[in-house]
């Protein structure tokens with residue numbers, strides 16, 4: 001046998017689902033492991049539900065995840081004629097029959113039966129092919145066995161299978177037919193896909209064998225071909241162990257990309273959904289995944305798509321980046337407009353950074369970057385970590401204010417002493433720390449308790465990069481101005497301070513005329 005050929009066969013009906021990404025990954029890993037070919041096939045026969053933008057989404061999501069296909073994309077919509085030839089062959093072999101039953105009629109006739117599905121009403125009616133739906137004559141006896149690498153031997157008894165539809169009354173082929181014809185024509189050796197498609201595997205096998213038989217007759221069909229091997233991958237479930245749903249769960253890969261998940265981290269996390277590397281470690285370089293991936297090791301129990309775990313892993317990957325790469329890769333979130341203007345990718349669904357773009361200073365971010373890198377789990381969290389550096393007046397997070405200033409009786413006095421100390425101390429992180437320790441001691445506080453109101457006053461939040469490096473970067477004037485503005489906000493009027501809450505406006509008065517603590 002030659003190298004394996006595998007495929008991803010998505011229908012372009014929505015955002016790129018994490019489940020599809022996991023399926024793509026397992027196909028891709030399998031192909032890479034065995035020197036095979038990974039194809040992309042767009043199953044777009046359902047013209048009402050398909051949209052071109054979803055096709056673009058599939059292609060760009062795969063490229064982003066580093067799994068661009070080796071062949072394709074091919075499109076089913078361009079192969080309609082071929083499905084017509086297959087239908088001809090099956091019809092001529094007597095394996096199909098026309099059916100004009102409506103769904104309602106079938107439901108009415110079968111409502112008291114133990115087995116659901118079509119009741120074979122039109123089997124012997126000899127309706128013409130034109131204008132009728134076409135059903136496949138499932139043998140009434142025997143069974144079709146799916147030898148599945150993940151799920152083992154799965155047997156489907158024919159008496160429990162209905163005569164399924166392979167073409168609509170307008171002649172349009174159904175998924176199960178087009179899918180089978182394509183897998184044959186594209187010489188697919190392994191069908192690796194989601195578990196929800198397992199029930200359609202016996203139908204595919206029946207069609208496949210029927211086409212083989214037709215090949216031996218004179219129906220104008222191609223040659224008999226070996227059946228592919230099957231591997232149905234475990235369903236992805238949410239925290240409540242329910243199947244992931246488009247409506248309920250955040251499943252769009254595009255949105256994770258926008259939030260600032262790194263593709264290598266996401267790929268690593270997705271690999272763990274049904275598979276684990278032999279050594280049991282979780283963070284695995286892609287080369288190791290490729291070396292060790294085996295479908296035989298895929299587990300069949302449902303896999304929990306744990307966003308918290310994925311975020312944690314993403315944070316680890318972010319911290320592993322060389323600092324210059326971190327800075328470089330942060331750009332779409334820090335300067336989205338400039339990136340988009342330069343024709344590069346920028347997140348679509350994230351709020352813009354709160355500062356005016358011309359106020360952003362890459363050199364400032366570069367200096368702070370090592371401290372930021374330690375503290376984010378997604379790239380999308382970066383702007384909120386550094387916005388206080390690029391805004392005249394940082395937006396005040398009300399909860400932080402409430403907690404660190406309003407409900408802390410000593411906060412106002414502490415901010416006043418900080419203004420005093422910072423007005424004259426040396427301006428570097430070490431000296432600022434010493435000055436703050438002293439301010440804290442005088443107020444009977446440990447450093448952490450002394451820092452909290454200062455941090456909120458200066459940055460607008462209780463969390464952020466380390467305080468003293470942030471103060472050093474902001475500079476004396478802005479820091480003292482913001483502390484002053486916070487005193488104003490707290491309802492304190494400091495005699496010599498000019499009116500107006502604007503941080504910049506308060507600076508002169510605060511530095512020059514501060515009367516000091518009473």
Ligand code: GLU
Pocket residue numbers: 008009010011043179191192193194197
């Ligand atoms: N087009 C099918 C789907 O989107 C997948 C078919 C397959 O992988 O065999 O569910």
